[in-house]
Amino acid sequence: MSDHHPDIETMRHSCAHVMAAAVQSLWPNAQFGVGPTTENGFYYDVLVEDTITEDDLAKIETAMRKIKKKKHPFTVSSVPTDDAIALMESMTQPFKVDLLSLLKHKGSTAVTKSLDDDKAVSIDTDASGAPSVTLYQTGQFIDLCRGPHVRHSGEIGQFKLHKLAGAYWRGDEKNPQLQRIYGLCFEDKEQLEAEIERLEQLKLRDHRRLAKILKIYHLDDEIGRGLPLWLPNGMVIRQELEYLAQRCERQDGYRNVATPHIAKEKLYVKSGHLPYYKEDMYHPIELDGENYYLRPMNCPHHHMIYKSSPRSYRDLPVRLTEWGQVYRYEKSGALNGLMRVRGFCQNDAHIYCRYDQTKEEFIKVIQLHARYYELFEITDFRMILALPDYECANKYSDDRENWEKTAQVIREAMDELGYPYEEEEGEAAFYGPKIDFIIKNVLGTEYTISTCQLDFMAPSRFELDYRGDSGKQEPVLVIHRAPLGTHERFIAFLLEHYGGNFPTWLAPCQVKIIPISDRHLAYAEEVYQRLFSAEVHCASGGLRVEIDKSSERMQKKIRNAQLEKVPYMLILGDQEVASETVNMRHRSGEQSAQMTCEDLISRLKQETESRMDFSRASVTCADESKDNE
Ligand SMILES: [Zn+2]
Ligand SMILES: [Zn+2]
Structure with missing residues (x-):
């Protein structure tokens, strides 16, 4: 056994150098951006006179294999920053010059963080105290880098170039667009092949691909980005999920309501969405001199229904449910099929209860989740109790007593059910602790599919109360829940989960x-x-x-x-x-x-x-x- 074991990060990072060297050998005038590691390999941003095509990737791989065979050492030299700028200018590497000048004027972290590449370059001082940077050379290729690297190009592991994409220099559309070449890199062939297979499956199971074949939804630029149109086949699945929810919720004592998609500004000031959530909301519509907003959440509407008639302690809990359409402004870069959209429909409900009813109600909601998960054969999931981080005083209300009390209710409920969960500080909503349900899809990707929140803030903001048995008005507690999440995300999940083979009860055509x-x-x-x-x-x-x-x-x-x-x-x-x-x-x-x-x-x-x-x-x-x- 060799005594030298480079870690996988170092191998991937060194492999990026070797790929850049290979690109340079094929396109001698290539200009280079940055080349950080990723969770399964690396990428490098490059600019060549013509365009690199998918077909070129094999050529680059062959050139990389040649360099690997030659076992070029990674040699390091430290030079004053100004000399490095002059050198990069002489080699016509404007992006490297840009990096160095930014670094010289602003210091290292701010620049490199925004580039996702903490190794791109950093300034040290040399013996005389002058600012200097390190250069690494592999064969003919010289790069700015902080290291560390493997000893020589023979130690870069097993690799494969698998994807090409466009990337603006420093992520700014005003800057030139480079090509981003993605590579996979693993210690051995077996791991590499397993990853290639996983990516292949990912592609086959991609909900966007399956939804197209099965005619589930359509996105149209004339409607707007992130605003899916549900086709008849998709609608079948939505309606069957709603029918399922209706039957389960009926047994648990919920009542259906329906509420409008917009509301006055005042309501959202009261709820706190304005100004705290403003960036995620659509701009207001002016009507009769007043501003109306598309709703980002259904809660305030339901609160107004609760308030619409006097409630006594005998009336509680009140459970109001609605598949509620909401709109949130997601950045266009974040939009992704049905997974991330700008308009979606939530399996929403709010439970208004007395303090002494909270635990039982919370247990029932978790049990409802369990019923659904069993039905959909969702076995790989975990639950997190999200708590506040008291250090971030501005992010959480400082009602310490209520935080502790409500968190304790959730702990007791979870313990009574016997479900394992982890506690995480700093993940709570502003208004109270919650349980997050994180599921893993068939390919190992984790995401939050739903949450169940305990809210002690809304009752004071909206004066949600009831007449107690002593005749005194008491505040309720509110449980927010959406076990089936949103139609958009849940159906995207189901498409991938079943690989499009919906069970008979959900299949659009049976x-x-x-x-x-x-x-x-x-x-x-x-x-x-x-x-x-x-x-x-x-x-x-x-x-x-x-x-x-x-x-x-x-x-x-x-x-x-x-x-x-x-x-x-x-x-x-x-x-x-x-x-x-x-x-x-x-x-x-x-x-x-x-x-x-x-x-x-x-x-x-x-x-x-x-x-x-x-x-x-x-x-x-x-x-x-x-x-x-
Ligand atoms: Zn390096
Ligand atoms: Zn809510």
Whole structure:
């Protein structure tokens, strides 16, 4: 074993140098920006006379392999900053000159932080006290750098260049645009290949790609960025989720309300959204001399409903629920398919309760989450109790007593449920502690899907109270919750989670009828009518069936249905017409079976109403029995 083990950061960083050297060998006039490491490799921003294309990446890799083979040492020299500027000028490296001059005038951190590259360059002082920088040379390539590096170019590990993107110099659109070349870098081939496979899966499961195939939503510049249009197929999923929520919430005592998307400025001053949240809100609309805002949250509207009639201690808890549309101004660079949008619909509800009811209500909300997670087979998630950081006095209300009391309620609720959770200081909302639900998608990416917050601020801002049994007015506590998050983010998650293979109860089209030829069309219509009019409890009011009437051959029709990820295909030919049956094929590859329409309807009815996927269940059973052998 070698006694020298460079850490992975050092390898990736050194690999970036080697890539830049390779680019320089192919494009001698290339100009270089910065080249930091990433979570799976590195990138380097470069500018060449023509453009680097995807095809060029292989050429660059070959040049990198040559340099790797030569085992060029990384040699360091320290030079006065002014000499380094002169050197970079002579090599026509304007971005490096820009970096050095910025550094000379502003000091290192401010400049390099904004460039995501803490190794780009930093100023030291040499023996005489004059400012100096370090230069590293690998073969012919000289770069400004602070190091450290591997000993020589033979130690840069296994790499692959995988992506090209545009990047403005120092992130400013007024500056020239460079090309950003992304590379993967790992210690060994196995790790590299695993990462390539993961990225491939990511691409295949990308909700934007799947949503296009399945016709879920559409984004149009004429509507506006980040404002998705829901297509009929997407709407089916939204409505089934709403139907599910309605049934679960009904059992838990919620009442539905509906509220407008805009409200007067005064309401948001009262709620504190103005001015604290102003940057995230759309500009106001002026109407009759008053400003109206598109709402960024539903809470104030619900608070006004609570206040609309006097409440006694006997009326509590009051649980108001609404799929509420809200609008927030997200920076255009942050927008991403359905994951990050500017208008979205929340599975929102507010529970107004007495202090002594809080724990029980909180437990019920967490249990509702658990029911949903079980249904969607979300097994990889964690919960965080977000607490204030008292050091940041301006970020949190200084009502220490209430903070402690409410946090304690949540701890007791969580302990009673027996769910593990972590506590994190500084993550709480301004108005109270909360539990964040962080889920991991199939590819290991984590994000917050919903939160459950305990609010002791709104009751004082909005005077939300009730008449206690002594006749005295008492403040309520408010629980904000949205277990299914927003339609936008949750459906994006489900698309990736199921890889587009929605269980039958959620699938936009559940059954595709495929007549083998035109003479089977009449029978296909008959089967369609029987399925269509079957009584099934679901949001769409019945089974979702389509006939493929195209002139394609049967095999092609089957392939099309598979691409659309339709769970059930019914192939109808002479035999089926004669015996008045259907030939059922399931998407999972479950063997086709001849059955009567009645048998099929009862299976689909059970699957839809119980939200169980029988084909998935049978797959799991088979796997388990194998383990037992
Ligand atoms: Zn370096
Ligand atoms: Zn709320």
